[in-house]
Amino acid sequence: MKLSPRDAVGYFAKPDPKRAGTLIYGPDTMRIALKRQELIAALIGPQGEEEMRLTRMSGADLRKDKALLSDAIKSQGFFPGPRVAFVEDVTELLSPTIIEALTDWQDGDAHIVVTTGALKATSKLRKAFEGHPRAYAAAIYADPPSRAEIEATLAKAGLRNLSNHAMTDIEALARVLDPGDFRQTLDKISLYKIGDETELTSAEIEACAPVTTETEVDDVLNAVADGRTGDLGPILKKIEGQGIDAVALSIYTMRHFRALHAAASDPGGASSGIARARPPIFGPRRDRMTRQAHNWGMFKLENALKILTETDLTLRSASRAPTMAVMERALIRLAMLAQRR
Numbered sequence: 001m002k003l004s005p006r007d008a009v010g011y012f013a014k015p016d017p018k019r020a021g022t023l024i025y026g027p028d029t030m031r032i033a034l035k036r037q038e039l040i041a042a043l044i045g046p047q048g049e050e051e052m053r054l055t056r057m058s059g060a061d062l063r064k065d066k067a068l069l070s071d072a073i074k075s076q077g078f079f080p081g082p083r084v085a086f087v088e089d090v091t092e093l094l095s096p097t098i099i100e101a102l103t104d105w106q107d108g109d110a111h112i113v114v115t116t117g118a119l120k121a122t123s124k125l126r127k128a129f130e131g132h133p134r135a136y137a138a139a140i141y142a143d144p145p146s147r148a149e150i151e152a153t154l155a156k157a158g159l160r161n162l163s164n165h166a167m168t169d170i171e172a173l174a175r176v177l178d179p180g181d182f183r184q185t186l187d188k189i190s191l192y193k194i195g196d197e198t199e200l201t202s203a204e205i206e207a208c209a210p211v212t213t214e215t216e217v218d219d220v221l222n223a224v225a226d227g228r229t230g231d232l233g234p235i236l237k238k239i240e241g242q243g244i245d246a247v248a249l250s251i252y253t254m255r256h257f258r259a260l261h262a263a264a265s266d267p268g269g270a271s272s273g274i275a276r277a278r279p280p281i282f283g284p285r286r287d288r289m290t291r292q293a294h295n296w297g298m299f300k301l302e303n304a305l306k307i308l309t310e311t312d313l314t315l316r317s318a319s320r321a322p323t324m325a326v327m328e329r330a331l332i333r334l335a336m337l338a339q340r341r
Contacts, residue, residue, distance in 0.1 A: 002130045003138040009148045011136065012038045017082035019136065020105040021112030023129035025119045026140035031179050035140055036086070036115050043084050043111055051079035055110070059089045062097060069101045073109045083110035090116040095124040102128060102135060144175045145182075153183065157190040159200060166200045172280030173209060185209060206283035217249060218285065221256045224331050225292040227338030236328055246323035247315050253331070254308045256289075261301040263293035270294045296338065304334050 003011055012035055015022070024035055044053045055072035062068050072085035090098065098114060105112065112135075119126045119139075129137035145153070150171060154160070162170070174182050189208045193200060220239055223231040239249065259281070263273030270293035274281055281289055296304070311330040315323050 001132070001136050003136050005139070005141070005146065006148065008035075008138045008140075009146070009152055011138070013042060013152055015039055015042050015111075017043050017111055018107065018134075019111060020109075020132060020134040021102055021114065021129065022135065023114045023116070023125065023137040024140060025116045025126065025137070026142070027118045028140065028142040028179075029117075031140045031142065032115050034179050034183065035138070036088070036113060040084050040086060040113060043082050043113075045081070048081065048084070051081065052077050053079060053081055053083045055083075055085045057085075057087050059087065059091055059094055059116075062087055062090075062094055066097045069097065069112070070104065073101055073105060073112060075110075084113055085110040086113045086115075088115045090114050090125070092119075092123060092125060095128070098125060099128045102132060105134075145179070147171070150174055153186055157186040159186065159190055159193065161197065162200045163202075165202050166205060169202050169205045169282035169286075172282040173205070176279045177210065181210060202283040202286075206285065209283075217244060217252045220249065220331070221253060222288060222292075224253070224335045225256070225260065225289075225296070225338060227335050229332055229335040229339075232328070232331055232335060236324070236331070240324060246327040247312075249327055250308065250312050250315055250330075253334075254305070254312065257301060257304050257308060257334075260289060260293045260296060261298065261305060263289065264296060264298040264301055300337060300340070304337060307333055307337075 022039060024032055024039070026032055040048075040054065044051075048054050055075075057068050057072070069085060069087060077083060087094075087098065098112075102112060114125070114129075116125070126137055129135045154162070154170065170186075173185060177185060185208060189200070189205060192204060192208055217239060219235050220232070222228075223235055259274075259277050262277070263270045266273030266276065270290050273293065274286055274290045293301075307330055311326060314321070314326055319326075
C-alpha cells in the first residue's frame with residue numbers, strides 16, 4: 001500500500017506491528033533516518049533494542065548472505081513483544097531477496113523495515129511494497145515539514161503550551177533548519193521549559209535557536225536602523241575582533257535593508273511584508289524589523305540602499321581606503337538618516 005505524506009505522519013507515530021513491512025525511500029538521508037528511527041521506536045518501544053527485538057543489517061551484509069533477512073524475520077527472541085528486521089542502504093539489486101522475504105512473511109514474523117534512496121515508479125522494490133496487501137511504501141521528500149509533522153514533533157518533545165506567535169516561529173525554524181538541527185532545537189527548548197508551565201514565547205525560542213554569524217551582527221544592524229550613532233563604535237570594534245570583515249558586514253547590512261524596503265513597500269503594510277520574508281524572520285527580531293520598516297518608510301529606505309550600493313562598489317574597487325573605515329562611515333550616515341523625520 002502506498003502511504004501519502006499526510007497519512008505517513010499518523011502511521012509513523014502509531015504503526016501496526018501486525019503488518020508485514022514498511023519501505024521508506026527518498027533523496028534526503030537525514031529525513032529517512034529520522035523517520036526510520038521514529039517508526040522502529042513506535043514498533044518495538046524504548047526497550048526493544050535492549051531486549052534484542054531489533055535485528056539490523058546493511059544492504060552490503062545482505063548481498064553477502066541472502067538468508068540474513070529471512071532468518072531475522074522468522075527467528076524468535078527470548079523476550080516477548082513485536083520484532084523488527086531492519087535493512088538499510090538497500091539498492092535495486094537486492095529487490096529479489098527482499099521481495100522473497102516479503103512474500104514468505106506470515107503472522108508472528110518480524111516487521112520488515114527497509115530504507116533506500118530515491119526510487120522510480122518502475123522500481124520492483126517499490127512496486128512490491130505498494131502492491132502488498134499488508135505492507136506500506138512511504139516516500140520522504142526534501143520538503144519542509146507540514147503543520148501536522150511539526151505538531152507531532154512538538155508533542156514528542158513535550159511542548160504543548162505555545163502562543164500563536166511561538167507556533168509561527170517554530171514553523172519558520174522548520175523551514176530554515178535541516179531536520180536534525182530542527183529536532184535538536186526542539187529538544188533544547190523542551191529542556192529549557194522543564195518545570196515551567198507558562199506559555200512558550202518567541203523570545204525563548206530565539207534564545208534556544210542555533211546561533212548564526214548573522215545573529216552576531218544583529219546589534220550593529222539594529223543600532224544603525226534605530227539611529228543609535230553613539231553605540232556604533234564599540235559594537236563595530238567587537239564585530240571586527242570576531243573576524244567579520246567590511247565586505248561581509250556590507251552584505252549583511254544590504255540584506256537587512258532590502259528586507260526592510262520590501263516590508264515597507266508591501267501593500268498590506270510592514271507586518272505583512274515581514275511575514276512574507278524569505279528566509280522567514282521570527283521572534284523578537286520580527287517585531288524589531290516590523291517597527292524599523294514602519295519608522296523608515298519606503299522612500300528613506302531607497303536612499304539607504306543607494307548609500308549601501310555605493311559603499312559596496314567602493315569596497316570591491318581598487319581603492320586604498322581602509323575598508324572598515326569606509327563601512328563605518330556608511331553605517332554612521334545610515335544611522336543619521338534614521339534620525340530624520
